[in-house]
Amino acid sequence: MSVVLAKLIISLLCILLVSVVLYFRPQITLGLKNKSVVGVLGTSWVLLRVLPFLLIYLWADYQPTSDVNGFWDEGSKASQGMLVYKDFWSPYSPLYAYYLGLWLKIWYSPKMIILTMAAMDGLALALTYQLFRYKTTKEDLLFKSLVYLLLPGSLVLCIVGAQEDIWMWLFVVGAYLTRKRYGVVGFSLVMALGVLMTKAIFGLALFPLFLIEKEKIRFLIPISIVGAISVVVLYLTVGMEFMQPLDEANVLRAPNILSVINPWAFNLVGLGAKAWNWIGLVITISAGCLTAWRLRKHEYPVMLAHVWVTMYGLMMIAQQSAYSNYLFLFLLPMVFEIIDWNNRKQIFLLFVFNVLAVIHPSMWWRQGMPIYLSPTDIFAIPDRTIDYFIQLGIVCVTLYFVWGSFPRKKKVAQNEPELVVA
Numbered sequence: 001m002s003v004v005l006a007k008l009i010i011s012l013l014c015i016l017l018v019s020v021v022l023y024f025r026p027q028i029t030l031g032l033k034n035k036s037v038v039g040v041l042g043t044s045w046v047l048l049r050v051l052p053f054l055l056i057y058l059w060a061d062y063q064p065t066s067d068v069n070g071f072w073d074e075g076s077k078a079s080q081g082m083l084v085y086k087d088f089w090s091p092y093s094p095l096y097a098y099y100l101g102l103w104l105k106i107w108y109s110p111k112m113i114i115l116t117m118a119a120m121d122g123l124a125l126a127l128t129y130q131l132f133r134y135k136t137t138k139e140d141l142l143f144k145s146l147v148y149l150l151l152p153g154s155l156v157l158c159i160v161g162a163q164e165d166i167w168m169w170l171f172v173v174g175a176y177l178t179r180k181r182y183g184v185v186g187f188s189l190v191m192a193l194g195v196l197m198t199k200a201i202f203g204l205a206l207f208p209l210f211l212i213e214k215e216k217i218r219f220l221i222p223i224s225i226v227g228a229i230s231v232v233v234l235y236l237t238v239g240m241e242f243m244q245p246l247d248e249a250n251v252l253r254a255p256n257i258l259s260v261i262n263p264w265a266f267n268l269v270g271l272g273a274k275a276w277n278w279i280g281l282v283i284t285i286s287a288g289c290l291t292a293w294r295l296r297k298h299e300y301p302v303m304l305a306h307v308w309v310t311m312y313g314l315m316m317i318a319q320q321s322a323y324s325n326y327l328f329l330f331l332l333p334m335v336f337e338i339i340d341w342n343n344r345k346q347i348f349l350l351f352v353f354n355v356l357a358v359i360h361p362s363m364w365w366r367q368g369m370p371i372y373l374s375p376t377d378i379f380a381i382p383d384r385t386i387d388y389f390i391q392l393g394i395v396c397v398t399l400y401f402v403w404g405s406f407p408r409k410k411k412v413a414q415n416e417p418e419l420v421v422a
Contacts, residue, residue, distance in 0.1 A: 004363045011152035011355045018150045032139040040142050048149040049118040052159045057111045064110045068162045072110040075100030085241040091248045095196045114162045121158045124170035128332050131301045148335045153354040157328040165329035168202045184215045192226035200245045207285045208292035208307050249277050253323040255391030263372035280318035294407040305337035309405040317398045324357035353397045
């Protein structure tokens with residue numbers, strides 16, 4: 001059975017289970033009312049993360065592939081004390097490989113990488129529960145947690161794909177929760193740690209959050225000090241090789257707006273041009289900043305969720321180097337804040353989004369990462385036609401949810417409470 005077909009079957013089974021859960025929502029919510037939060041979250045995580053891991057990688061003895069091999073290369077070498085960027089290549093932030101290396105001290109196997117991703121996913125879910133606990137009931141949050149764990153965009157991308165994108169949401173939520181106890185300095189330091197632990201694109205979140213920050217100087221000083229020290233240490237140890245993560249911007253991936261427009265423009269849009277990267281970056285940051293500004297008087301978690309989905313959803317289809325795995329980056333805030341769970345249209349499109357985003361990277365890669373230069377390329381063979389229309393579907397559905405997350409003036413022209421950050 002091909003990986004694409006396996007992912008499709010698992011995704012459809014997940015959608016079926018979520019549909020059943022949604023159908024019995026009143027009964028399930030009522031049953032969760034008197035349950036322990038720790039017990040429900042812990043049991044759900046074990047059943048929907050640890051158990052699938054055990055079945056796939058121990059019972060079936062499936063060997064990790066794709067990104068896991070790259071993570072294993074980085075983590076194993078880091079665990080041996082090698083220097084990132086100098087002794088081994090990495091598209092990630094400098095501490096990422098060393099953090100994976102710590103987990104490999106427990107079990108020196110590529111399969112441990114997947115278990116690490118499952119643990120971080122569980123931590124991100126627990127912190128998200130804490131983030132929104134002020135807003136709604138315990139049973140509603142537990143219900144959303146169960147839905148999240150069942151969605152293929154989280155389960156498959158975490159356990160089969162071993163994606164780490166959820167770490168960025170984990171760090172920004174952790175930074176906010178730290179601020180509530182230790183103030184803006186703690187917030188700044190955790191954000192700095194997030195930049196050092198994840199990807200360069202995590203730094204995009206600093207722009208909208210700094211824009212609405214009231215204590216700008218106190219926020220700026222700690223993160224600037226950490227950044228300056230990090231740059232000096234990296235330069236002294238690896239020279240300019242620490243710029244390796246920025247090379248990712250030059251890698252053409254799909255789907256994105258340009259990849260679906262290009263064949264109809266007969267390859268005149270200039271795929272691969274650096275100007276498009278800068279245009280996409282400006283649009284992404286501007287959308288994030290405008291979202292934050294329009295929601296500056298709302299509760300901070302609400303603003304944060306909308307900024308996250310708007311900015312990183314837009315980045316997923318505006319940047320030529322992004323791909324649909326980035327759904328994992330913003331799926332948690334979508335589930336907890338953006339999606340109206342009484343809106344059948346939104347739920348249906350969320351299902352479509354999850355399935356298409358999960359299967360497309362494997363399909364596209366196994367077809368040789370095709371780039372469509374003209375309409376004839378799309379219809380040359382059936383596989384290419386299917387791939388193109390999946391790309392088009394992902395772009396359209398992403399735009400739908402980005403637009404739904406982006407605050408229009410009419411929706412924010414109400415008297416809302418000012419942002420609460422402490």
